[in-house]
Amino acid sequence: MAPSAEIVVVRAPGPLFAARRTKQLRRLAARGTKRSADVSDEGTPSKKRRKSALAAGTVTDDADELPWHEVDRAEAAGVGDFDEEGGVLMLEEVDDVEVFYDEDAGGSKVAKFKVGKRARTGELESIKHSKKSKAAKATTSPSVMTPTAPTVSTLEQPFDEYLLPEWQTFALKNQIKRSLHTLGFTKPTEIQKRALPFALQGRDIIGVAETGSGKTLAYGLPIIQHVLAKYAGIPPPEKRSLSALVLAPTRELALQVGEHLRAIVHGFDPALAKKAGEGDAKGQHKPPIISIGAIVGGMSSLKQKRVIDRGMDIMIATPGRLWDLLGEDAGLAQQIRSIRFLVLDEADRMIETGHFEELHNILALTRRTSEVDAIDEASSAAFQKAGIAVTEGQGSKSDEMQTFVFSATLSKDLQLNLKRRRRAPPSKKRDKPPSTLDELLERVDFRDEEPEIIDLTPKQGVSHTLQExxxxxxxxxxxxxxxxxxxxxxxxxxxxxxxxxxxxxxxxxxxxxxxxxxxxxxxxxxxxxxxxxxxxxxxxxxxxxxxxxxxxxxxxxxxxxxxxxxxxxxxxxxxxxxxxxxxxxxxxxxxxxxxxxxxxxxxxxxxxxxxxxxxxxxPIDHGVIEKLKERLALAKKIDDAQHKIKKANHEKNWLQDTADAMEIELDFDVDGDQPAEHDQKITSQIASYKAELRALLSERVVAKGIIAKYITSGPQPVANELMTSSFNDKFVGVTRSTATEDVVNLVPGKVRNKRK
The missing domain is CATH 3.40.50.300 (P-loop containing nucleotide triphosphate hydrolases)
Structure with a gap:
């Protein structure tokens, strides 16, 4: 029998263990448990003992039943690296266990383990200490508490960097990386790779990239990183001060940006990721660590005023609605003068009619007072008319404001001028609002002497994965x-x-x-x-x-x-x-x-x-086109007939409403020459057309050359294709394919039908 020893095991995991490890880390992060194999932002490793049901003196041949506990990686000994498949080499140990070998029925030697008293004592002390900690928390917590926002430190749980290897180069907090992993953003897009290093260094950025390239997170992650650092170790105040203003040209885009940023924030705390509307037992809701609000037109202005009164960290707004609310909130203009981040998303559309005048006035609040025309005469007059307490020359109070301008188009000449810093502040005579993107960027007060320009515009103007x-x-x-x-x-x-x-x-x-x-x-x-x-x-x-x-x-x-x-x-x-x-x-x-x-x-x-x-x-199958014409003709007949009835009813209702408003009685038949029988005739005709159309829609269109009664013979047998479902769902005799495949496979100068 071998003497009592300390057993150390290094596990080299395969794919199954890596998956189990990922699941375990998520579960521990939700409970707030630190693992020694992970290092938190504070760099404090922890130790955790696995619970074992074995009593002292018990003999077992299953090593997994032993009271293992994890220890720090012994880097000096070369332990704690990663295997070829990227899994974690996890170091665990167990002490006071006797190892001996016994022979089984076949004469083979089998290793067995005997648990000593010290191993069980250590485990019981660990469990006892855990229970005492929970009891202490339960006695100190009051019976009724008003929900408060969690502090950044309580959410800063450890994160395994190797779950997102391509994000390791960016100095993002663990909460952000955990959210990225949860949302499935396993690697940054090209615009994010290029923009994030400069944005996290405090640089101003002008980004030019095709739509769908990930621009929202390119400017959103640095803003969230800053707000997290702002609230490090302290609970956010009840009334937030505005840190970032994101301007978008349309309400749909503004709401979409808000959804994307909230998804990142909800990943910080598992409680925030629950279904919207769920609260605690008292019906109370825990405020988020970062408050994000959307100020857009088409929605209740009263509700949006209440959101502004409560305060927010990040505001996503359309210029029109923001300008309307600036005149009703004296403190909002002062908050904008002190923002840390300004974002113009889809800037090339900002200068369209209906946007540029409000945008010109809002940008005046972000220009530094030291500028010649921080707030020009035109903006000053507009502020006075709107009741905004900002006078001429009083611009932004923030010298550290970062500006992010993202667009899908930007002229090469303007890029060159911005790079060489040839922008001169517009004089007081040039107080006309900007009408082009070039003029808009000239009005932006970049704090960076040389804003970083990142141009990822495709040569053809559209994505290389697009088939035209x-x-x-x-x-x-x-x-x-x-x-x-x-x-x-x-x-x-x-x-x-x-x-x-x-x-x-x-x-x-x-x-x-x-x-x-x-x-x-x-x-x-x-x-x-x-x-x-x-x-x-x-x-x-x-x-x-x-x-x-x-x-x-x-x-x-x-x-x-x-x-x-x-x-x-x-x-x-x-x-x-x-x-x-x-x-x-x-x-x-x-x-x-x-x-x-x-x-x-x-x-x-x-x-x-x-x-x-x-x-x-x-390529077009003209045999199928001919058979669709009857359907379309019937649909147009129905639509025309329904439109005539709606128009006639509208005219009759308008005439009657006008007579009622004038308090006069009509002394003639409002139906005119159109008796009720005529309307009934049209209605019955519409019903007949609809029945005929339903019959046509219930049948699949058979392509030219296909005999539906003889699917195994004829000019083009289709039995095999029908059995393998290789035909289009709507057309019999037309092969299922994509539009891109049909265009790519088309022989130049010859249109052919894609058939088996």
Whole structure:
């Protein structure tokens, strides 16, 4: 029998242990337990003993039942590294255990272990100490407590750096890294790799990158890092002071930025990640460690005033609504003068009509008083008119403000001028609000003498994972080819039109054809716009028909197709429309529906994009197109008839309402020459059309050359394809494929049908 010894085991884990290790770390982080194999920000390792059910004197041949406990890694001895698969080499020990060998029935030697008294005593003392600590916490805590925000130190739990190896180069706090890991952000995007090192050093940044490249976290993580350091070791005050102002051109983009930043903050404390609306037993809610608020139009201004009164750390706002509320809150302008971070997201759209004047005045609050025209005459007059207590010349009080400007486009000449610091402060004579992106950046007071410019613009203006194509047709058949594309290539699709009238015509027609379609335009109420966006995001084959209000900034996951129903007039609009797909290195497809009268616009667009030739043509199965015409004709008849009834009812109601308002009686039949029988006739006709359309929609379209009665013979047998489900769900005889595959595999100069 071997003498009593201390057993030390180094475990070289494989994939299963690495997965178990990750799960264990998450569970311990949720409980607030520190592991010796991990080091917290304070660098204080801990020791934890595993509970064992073995009594002293017990003999066992299972080493896992022994009272193991982890110890610090012995780096001097070369222990504590990582294996080839990236798993942790975990060091554990157990003492006062006798090891001896016994022979089994086959004569083989088997190692067995005998637990000594000292091993059990150490474990019991560890358990006893743990119970005393819990009892002490229970006696000192009051029976009723008002929920308070957790301090940064209570949330600063250890994090295994090797779970996110590609984020190790950035000096981010453990809470942020834990959130990134929980959200699945295993590696930074290119704009994040380039921007974060400079942002964390306090530099000003001008970032130019395609949509969907991860710009939100590129500026959001440094802001969150700063607020965490601000509250280090102390609970946040009840009324927060504003640290960062993020300006966005649209309310949808502002709300989306807020959602992304809150997702990071919720990952700090597991209690914050619970379902919204859950509180404690008393119905009270624990305030977040970082408060983030959105100030946008289309929502209750009273609620947003209350949010401002409570205070917030990060404000995401649209210029219009922020300017409105500045006149109603005397302290808000003073807070903006003292902010630590200013962000202009999608800056190239900020200067559009309706944005630049308010933006010009808000930016005046962030210019330093030492500047010649910190607040010019025009802004001073605007402040006085709005009732804002800021006089001419009184600008920002913060000399350390960081400025982040992110855009999808930025001219090379402007980049060169900014790099060489050729920007001269505009004089008092130039008090006109900026109308171009160049003028806007000239009004921004960068504290950095040389702001870092990061230009990741693709050579072609769009993502390299985007496949572009065109489809030439006459104007009257655009609806037909749109319907064909949506059936032929199912998937989440975004259709852009130039005017709201186009949405009002296309959406009812597609609804009648059984397509899950949702409208998005500026005349919808904000709640309806958000509801339609959420429905579109949750529908795999959904279709969103939108104006250019949805072309910028919105991060809609897994948009597979973008269809330009009408060709955009500018290259920027085309780039931003197409940027709704092929985001974050994913593939996407962009289709131009081009009629004969749009050829001149198309050539001008391609010239602005720097393209030498036209995009490839999308192949079309004309045999299927012919069979879809009947469906479309019926849908248009139904829509026209319904529109006539709605118009007639609207006119009758308007006439009656006008008579009631004037307190007069109509002495003639308001129905005029349209008797009730005529309306009933139209209604019955609509019902007949709908029944006929339902019958057509219930049948799958059979491609040309396919005999449905003889699937095993005929010109094109389809039995095998039907059995293997290789055909399109809507068309029999048309192979299932993606639009990108059909364009790439198309033989130049020859349109062919993709069939087996």
């Amino acid at each position: 194509a065109k489809l030439e047709c006459i104007s009257s058949e655009k609806d037909l080819y749109l319907y064909y594309f949506l059936l032929r290539y199912p998937g989440r699709s975004l259709v852009f039109v130039s005017a709201i009238d186009g949405i009002r015509r296309i959406v009812p027609m597609l609804e009648l054809l059984g397509v899950k379609v949702y409208p998005l335009h500026s005349q919808l109420q904000q709640k309806q716009r958000l509801r339609n966006l959420e429905r579109f995001k949750s529908t795999p084959d959904g279709v969103l028909v939108a104006t250019d209000v949805a072309a910028r900034g919105l991060d809609i996951p897994a948009v597979e197709h973008v269809i330009h129903y009408q060709i955009p007039r500018t290259a920027d609009t085309y780039i931003h429309r197409s940027g709704r797909t092929a985001r974050a290195e994913k593939s996407g497809f962009s289709l131009l529906l081009c009629s004969a009268d749009e050829k001149r616009v198309q050539r001008a667009l391609l010239q602005k994009l720097g393209r030498a030739g036209d995009p490839p043509e999308l």
